[in-house]
Amino acid sequence: MKRIIQGLFILFLFLGILAPNASGCVGRILTLAVSNSPDQQVMGAILSIYINERTGTTVKLIHPGDIQACHQAVLSGKANLYINYLEPAGKILDLRRDREDNPQKLYILVSQGFLDRFKLVWLRPLGYKGPLNGNLVPGKDASLAAPVVSVETLRKFPVLDRLINKLGGKIDNNTLERLGSKSGGQEPEKTARDFLKALRLI
Amino acid sequence: MHHNRFLYPIMVSAALFLLGTPPSTCQAGPKVYERVLIKRDTVWQGEILIKGDVEVTKGTVLTIMPGTVIRFVKIDQWGTGKLYEDHSEHFPRAELIVKGRIIAQGTRDHTIRFTSADNVPGPADWGAVNMLDSTGNIIEFCEFSFAHTAVHCHGAQVLVASSYFHNNGVAIGMKNVKKYNTKCVASILYNRIVDNGGGILFGNGASPTIVNNLLEGNKIFAIFAKKAGPALIRYNNIVKNGKGLALYATPMVIFSYNNVDGSLDYNVSLFEGQGYDVYAPRNWWGTTDEKRIKKLAWDRDEEKDLGRLLFHPYARSPVKGAGIPFRANGLD
Numbered sequence: 255m256k257r258i259i260q261g262l263f264i265l266f267l268f269l270g271i272l273a274p275n276a277s278g279c280v281g282r283i284l285t286l287a288v289s290n291s292p293d294q295q296v297m298g299a300i301l302s303i304y305i306n307e308r309t310g311t312t313v314k315l316i317h318p319g320d321i322q323a324c325h326q327a328v329l330s331g332k333a334n335l336y337i338n339y340l341e342p343a344g345k346i347l348d349l350r351r352d353r354e355d356n357p358q359k360l361y362i363l364v365s366q367g368f369l370d371r372f373k374l375v376w377l378r379p380l381g382y383k384g385p386l387n388g389n390l391v392p393g394k395d396a397s398l399a400a401p402v403v404s405v406e407t408l409r410k411f412p413v414l415d416r417l418i419n420k421l422g423g424k425i426d427n428n429t430l431e432r433l434g435s436k437s438g439g440q441e442p443e444k445t446a447r448d449f450l451k452a453l454r455l456i
Numbered sequence: 457m458h459h460n461r462f463l464y465p466i467m468v469s470a471a472l473f474l475l476g477t478p479p480s481t482c483q484a485g486p487k488v489y490e491r492v493l494i495k496r497d498t499v500w501q502g503e504i505l506i507k508g509d510v511e512v513t514k515g516t517v518l519t520i521m522p523g524t525v526i527r528f529v530k531i532d533q534w535g536t537g538k539l540y541e542d543h544s545e546h547f548p549r550a551e552l553i554v555k556g557r558i559i560a561q562g563t564r565d566h567t568i569r570f571t572s573a574d575n576v577p578g579p580a581d582w583g584a585v586n587m588l589d590s591t592g593n594i595i596e597f598c599e600f601s602f603a604h605t606a607v608h609c610h611g612a613q614v615l616v617a618s619s620y621f622h623n624n625g626v627a628i629g630m631k632n633v634k635k636y637n638t639k640c641v642a643s644i645l646y647n648r649i650v651d652n653g654g655g656i657l658f659g660n661g662a663s664p665t666i667v668n669n670l671l672e673g674n675k676i677f678a679i680f681a682k683k684a685g686p687a688l689i690r691y692n693n694i695v696k697n698g699k700g701l702a703l704y705a706t707p708m709v710i711f712s713y714n715n716v717d718g719s720l721d722y723n724v725s726l727f728e729g730q731g732y733d734v735y736a737p738r739n740w741w742g743t744t745d746e747k748r749i750k751k752l753a754w755d756r757d758e759e760k761d762l763g764r765l766l767f768h769p770y771a772r773s774p775v776k777g778a779g780i781p782f783r784a785n786g787l788d
Contacts (some may be wrong), residue, residue, distance in 0.1 A: 310727055
């Protein structure tokens with residue numbers, strides 16, 4: 255995990271130099287908040303490279319803490335997007351009494367609730383269930399993961415939802431486990447890049 | 457004779473007054489600038505050390521003589537050495553801000569150097585030669601290294617010729633901004649732009665002419681047009697970059713007679729949001745194998761929302777006359 259974080263730090267240090275919006279020129283920075291769970295680390299690398307490769311936008315990763323801290327970071331404008339899970343999101347909305355066992359129905363309820371209450375948009379679920387423990391194995395309470403982005407961000411980055419939705423359903427738990435184990439043995443950037451190239455996404 | 461004897465010191469004084477700064481041979485060390493506004497026409501020569509933002513104010517001309525070396529100290533980001541806190545058009549470390557004019561014309565044998573003063577220099581040690589709402593600028597026979605964005609324009613017009621850019625975050629960046637009436641127009645000719653993070657970045661209607669340059673080994677891209685105005689990109693050698701040409705929401709570029717080869721990623725990449733076709737005939741793509749040419753381009757064949765790279769007819773051999781003409785760049 256340390257290797258993943260170190261690798262990403264080096265990558266984004268360099269990309270940060272090319273982050274002209276932070277200082278000067280044409281491009282813009284998109285800030286992605288990720289928690290320290292293994293699935294979020296892997297997804298952080300994938301999303302960052304994918305967005306950068308297909309839009310030219312520099313992506314800055316921040317690690318504010320757990321999912322709730324990531325949620326707060328987006329609400330406060332410190333970040334533009336993060337990855338959340340249906341179950342804990344439903345709890346935030348206090349959907350327990352109305353809880354749906356059907357993930358699709360729960361997704362609709364959560365999406366609508368987040369839009370109304372927080373002005374946050376749920377994008378297509380990525381395909382895997384989380385959050386995960388250190389072995390990248392989903393626990394019994396795991397639920398579908400999806401990128402969540404602020405309405406304000408979509409105004410500034412008009413193609414972002416269309417782009418990220420192309421990842422929807424393409425990363426199941428087996429894929430994530432494979433990517434996680436690969437990242438331990440080589441540069442996480444390369445792992446993520448190879449994965450995206452194999453899917454013809456970049 | 458008596459007449460001349462009286463006139464001579466007057467003429468010398470007048471010349472020195474017009475030149476502004478006396479030559480460095482009269483100085484013990486480099487002339488130091490630190491968080492200062494230049495309010496009268498000034499000439500730099502010899503060694504210049506910049507320890508904070510320097511601004512050439514509106515209506516003022518800064519002339520830099522051949523052989524001058526301008527070194528920027530790696531100051532604290534957004535620290536006390538900065539004149540402005542506006543992140544949208546300034547850089548974290550020291551800049552030469554030009555709201556008047558800059559005339560930096562070296563010669564083939566005596567280039568002007570803009571670089572880091574750090575013992576272990578790195579990209580973004582200093583910000584930029586940052587032209588804001590400014591016209592009539594000339595950069596010729598200069599060398600830029602270790603800047604964030606070496607030559608940067610917001611609503612500015614500049615000729616950049618026969619210069620050498622290396623180890624910068626981005627070599628040249630420009631865009632139009634609403635608050636300035638001046639539109640970004642740049643002629644970028646005969647430059648060697650190698651081993652930077654990015655080569656030339658232009659957007660928001662900026663309209664450069666990019667002709668007879670070498671863009672090689674730039675890690676992310678050689679040329680990136682983002683919501684750009686019409687641009688003419690011809691007779692360049694664009695080799696071994698991450699991406700050769702990247703485009704986002706740019707309706708028209710004229711991209712032809714270039715040699716585009718050996719890109720690590722794609723020779724041409726249409727980014728998400730580039731729904732316009734890209735007219736790119738008569739380029740040499742390193743091969744006559746059409747499948748290979750297609751494989752090194754990302755367009756509608758990969759994503760239905762994108763435009764197409766229109767690369768027919770394509771050159772059957774490297775384009776003659778592309779790249780830097782003989783001795784147009786003094787560093788060759």
